[in-house]
Amino acid sequence: MIIxxxxxxxxxxxxxxxxxxxxxxxxxxxxxxxxxxxxxxxxENFQKVGAFKFRGASxxxxxxxxxxxxxxxxxxxxxxxxxxxxxxxxIRGIPSYIVMPSNAPSIKRKAVEGYGAKIFTCKPTQEAxxxxxxxxxxxxxxxxxxxxxxxxxxxxxxxASLELLDEVKDLQTLITPVGGGGLFSGTLIYTKETxxxxxxxxxxxxxxxxxxxxxxxxxxxxxxxxxTIADGLRTSLCPLTLSIIQKYxxxxxxxxxxxxxxAMRLVWERMKIIIEPSSAVPVAAxxxxxxxxxxxxxxxxxSGGNVDVENLPF
Amino acid sequence: MIIxxxxxxxxxxxxxxxxxxxxxxxxxxxxxxxxxxxxxxxxENFQKVGAFKFRGASxxxxxxxxxxxxxxxxxxxxxxxxxxxxxxxxIRGIPSYIVMPSNAPSIKRKAVEGYGAKIFTCKPTQEAxxxxxxxxxxxxxxxxxxxxxxxxxxxxxxxASLELLDEVKDLQTLITPVGGGGLFSGTLIYTKETxxxxxxxxxxxxxxxxxxxxxxxxxxxxxxxxxTIADGLRTSLCPLTLSIIQKYxxxxxxxxxxxxxxAMRLVWERMKIIIEPSSAVPVAAxxxxxxxxxxxxxxxxxSGGNVDVENLPF
Numbered sequence: 086m087i088i089x090x091x092x093x094x095x096x097x098x099x100x101x102x103x104x105x106x107x108x109x110x111x112x113x114x115x116x117x118x119x120x121x122x123x124x125x126x127x128x129e130n131f132q133k134v135g136a137f138k139f140r141g142a143s144x145x146x147x148x149x150x151x152x153x154x155x156x157x158x159x160x161x162x163x164x165x166x167x168x169x170x171x172x173x174x175x176i177r178g179i180p181s182y183i184v185m186p187s188n189a190p191s192i193k194r195k196a197v198e199g200y201g202a203k204i205f206t207c208k209p210t211q212e213a214x215x216x217x218x219x220x221x222x223x224x225x226x227x228x229x230x231x232x233x234x235x236x237x238x239x240x241x242x243x244x245a246s247l248e249l250l251d252e253v254k255d256l257q258t259l260i261t262p263v264g265g266g267g268l269f270s271g272t273l274i275y276t277k278e279t280x281x282x283x284x285x286x287x288x289x290x291x292x293x294x295x296x297x298x299x300x301x302x303x304x305x306x307x308x309x310x311x312x313t314i315a316d317g318l319r320t321s322l323c324p325l326t327l328s329i330i331q332k333y334x335x336x337x338x339x340x341x342x343x344x345x346x347x348a349m350r351l352v353w354e355r356m357k358i359i360i361e362p363s364s365a366v367p368v369a370a371x372x373x374x375x376x377x378x379x380x381x382x383x384x385x386x387x388s389g390g391n392v393d394v395e396n397l398p399f
Numbered sequence: 400m401i402i403x404x405x406x407x408x409x410x411x412x413x414x415x416x417x418x419x420x421x422x423x424x425x426x427x428x429x430x431x432x433x434x435x436x437x438x439x440x441x442x443e444n445f446q447k448v449g450a451f452k453f454r455g456a457s458x459x460x461x462x463x464x465x466x467x468x469x470x471x472x473x474x475x476x477x478x479x480x481x482x483x484x485x486x487x488x489x490i491r492g493i494p495s496y497i498v499m500p501s502n503a504p505s506i507k508r509k510a511v512e513g514y515g516a517k518i519f520t521c522k523p524t525q526e527a528x529x530x531x532x533x534x535x536x537x538x539x540x541x542x543x544x545x546x547x548x549x550x551x552x553x554x555x556x557x558x559a560s561l562e563l564l565d566e567v568k569d570l571q572t573l574i575t576p577v578g579g580g581g582l583f584s585g586t587l588i589y590t591k592e593t594x595x596x597x598x599x600x601x602x603x604x605x606x607x608x609x610x611x612x613x614x615x616x617x618x619x620x621x622x623x624x625x626x627t628i629a630d631g632l633r634t635s636l637c638p639l640t641l642s643i644i645q646k647y648x649x650x651x652x653x654x655x656x657x658x659x660x661x662a663m664r665l666v667w668e669r670m671k672i673i674i675e676p677s678s679a680v681p682v683a684a685x686x687x688x689x690x691x692x693x694x695x696x697x698x699x700x701x702s703g704g705n706v707d708v709e710n711l712p713f
Contacts, residue, residue: 109423130671350708357444357704359671390671394664399708 086325088332089240091278094271097144097240098247104143104176105244108132110252115355120371122378125256126352127249130360130390134168134196136317137245137268137388138232142169144241145230146177154179156226161207161214163189164317165389166232171202182227184217186210192393233267234323243271249384250276256283258377259384260367263287263296263337264318266326268388273333284335286377288370290314291339295321300330300337314342314398317363317388340369346398348372352387359390362398400639402646403554405592408585411458411554412561418457418490422446422559424566427670434685436692439570440666441563444674444704448482448510450631451559451582451702452546456483458555459544460491468493470540475521475528477503478631479703480546485514496541498531500524506707547581548637557585563698564590570597572691573698574681577601577610577651578632580640582702587647598649600691602684604628605653609635614644614651628656628712631677631702654683660712662686666701673704676712 111126129137146158157180160170167183174181181202185194186209197204207217222229230238245268246259259276263269269287276285289296293311299322308321322330330337340348349365352358364387371378371385425440443451460472471494474484481497488495495516499508500523511518521531536543544552559582564570573590577583583601590599603610607625613636622635636644644651654662663679666672678701685692685699 135671353673353708357449357673359667359673394667394711394713397708397711 086328087236088325088329089236089243089271089274091275093240094243094247094275097237098244100147101140101144101241101244104147104173105140106132107248110249111356111358113356116351119351120378121375122371122380123382124371125249125253125382125384126356127245127384127386128358129245130358130364130387132389134165134172135389135391136165136169137242137386138165138169139172140244141235141238141241141267142166142230143173143176145235145237146170146173146179148237149228153228156228157181158230159183159218159221159225159227160230160232161185161218162232163193165391167193167197167202168200170230171197171200175201180225180227182221182225184214184221186214190393232320233265233270234325239267239271239325241271242268243275245386246272246275249386250279253382253384255382256384257381258284258286259386260286260288260370261386262315262318262363262366262388263289264363265320266296266322266330268386269334270326270329272386273329277333285333286335286370287337288366289337289339290318290345290366291341293319294339296330297337297339299327300334303331315345315363315366317361318366338370338374340366340373344369344372350399359392360387361389361392364388364390400642401550402639402643403550403557403585403588405589407554408557408561408589411551412558414461415454415458415555415558418447418461418487419454420446421562424563425670425672429669430665433665434692435689436685436694437696438685439563439567439696439698440670441559441698441700442672443559444672444678444701446703448479448486449703449705450479450483451556451700452479452483453486454558455549455552455555455581456480456544457487457490459549459551460484460487460493462551463542467542470542471495472544473497473532473535473539473541474544474546475499475532476546477507479705481507481511481516482514484544485511485516489515494539494541496535496539498528498535500528504707546634547579547584548639553581553585553639555585556582557589559700560586560589563700564593567696567698569696570698571695572598572600573700574600574602574684575700576629576632576677576680576702577603578677579634580610580636580644582700583648584640584643586700587643591647599647600649600684601651602680603651603653604632604659604680605655607632608653610644611651611653613641614648617645629659629677629680631675632680652684652688654680654687658683658686664713673706674701675703675706678702678704
């Protein structure tokens with residue numbers, strides 16, 4: 086198990102910056118005054134495919150040798166990683182194969198199809214997904230790009246904090262959401278190896294607090310059908326992301342569903358930007374822990390903006 | 400009736416830029432490819448109070464003499480102009496008095512109160528509003544700042560196009576929404592007196608097409624309880640705005656309610672920004688008139704982002 090370093094993230098950035106947007110950092114005086122600190126929102130909701138996932142996917146796809154790339158890439162996902170991988174593959178001009186559960190929302194299916202991926206439908210269980218992916222791998226010879234248990238993916242995700250620290254000086258704290266831990270790991274490596282005095286936390290839904298418990302107990306807990314609105318954070322850590330989090334994290338902050346919706350609404354109403362529930366989790370963590378953030382310059386990575394506007398929690 | 404000139408807008412900008420945000424210009428590759436032209440969105444939804452109205456209100460408030468200002472400002476409005484005027488007055492440290500109909504949404508009432516205005520409630524008729532305003536004016540000696548029938552307000556609204564033309568070169572067309580005509584007038588003056596070859600249109604709800612008919616027939620038609628989701632565009636032109644529109648406009652483009660909602664959803668989903676229905680009207684106009692905009696560089700002024708997230712049309 087090789088852990089990436091800051092240097093690996095800098096190298097990844099040479100690739101990522103050619104394909105991904107350098108997203109804006111937004112601020113809001115009214116939210117600052119409500120929450121009592123100075124917040125800097127790194128807006129990956131404006132990233133290609135509407136989520137930071139395009140950073141990791143593009144880095145992974147463009148890191149393949151020509152021989153590997155020719156056979157394409159594959160993954161199982163019903164979320165942002167599937168769309169990101171499909172788009173990155175389309176840009177490189179190689180095939181992508183996505184295994185999706187039969188209950189995936191048709192809107193997500195269409196998005197992935199729109200990027201030119203070939204979709205394989207399976208039963209909505211973890212076992213069926215893995216079995217079908219194995220079959221696709223053997224049939225096509227495609228390279229499996231895991232959404233976070235992947236060196237190049239983690240390096241790609243770390244480039245969001247690279248841009249943020251480059252643009253905003255003197256940040257004292259940084260917060261991301263944590264699901265599988267790819268974004269949190271990349272952020273931890275880049276930030277702590279740049280300036281170990283910057284505190285780095287993750288926000289996590291209380292109803293899916295496997296990462297919090299895994300860090301506390303030093304063992305990997307699976308995430309079993311967690312009931313949270315933050316649909317991007319229902320996965321569990323892997324050995325690679327857990328070891329990075331153990332090495333560097335200042336803490337994981339669980340938040341309630343009610344507070345996630347309140348934070349999401351605050352950002353929508355005050356900043357006029359659309360963020361998905363997962364992105365509201367770090368904002369909720371600031372609301373819940375004023376003693377940690379009061380008066381500080383706090384960076385927040387807004388992970389994405391993909392919501393079904395016909396199914397809002399307001 | 401004195402019509403402002405480009406020079407007046409430039410002078411207004413010396414005031415406005417001290418208090419208002421220079422809002423970003425955003426673009427979207429996916430919307431460009433769907434609509435077949437290159438769109439530049441001037442995002443006044445990110446302006447203070449969430450709407451361009453703060454430009455005109457701040458220019459009007461800071462143009463008053465100290466003697467006038469001491470007695471405060473007043474207006475009747477249940478929308479963005481009320482909030483903008485209240486904030487501008489609060490910044491100058493003078494009182495503001497807002498006449499609001501009894502059926503104004505409580506969320507808007509609270510926003511205006513939050514900026515420190517004193518609110519007077521009246522019956523929800525035009526007559527009651529004007530009568531109550533007259534009473535307030537006499538009682539307080541405050542200066543009435545009309546939302547668009549006001550020289551300084553029109554100059555302030557024109558500063559959005561000043562910033563847009565300064566940032567984006569070689570625009571061929573520009574579109575705003577039209578309600579009372581303040582934003583459209585200011586945009587027309589600044590744009591046409593900078594470069595008469597730039598075509599300037601307004602989008603207007605078909606269900607509230609009084610400006611379209613007024614321009615066509617050369618006479619002022621009132622707007623009587625129009626039934627449109629674009630709540631910022633229910634007002635009618637005044638002599639001042641009609642004469643500016645007659646002098647400079649290339650046309651007013653009516654659009655259906657259905658298309659307004661479709662355009663609003665397109666921007667929400669693709670750009671991840673929150674725009675109010677009135678702001679979707681120019682986007683709908685581009686959708687409806689591809690022959691006018693195909694292949695062109697088109698500026699759109701996104702007028703505001705104040706929506707009630709509990710009452711969305713999706």
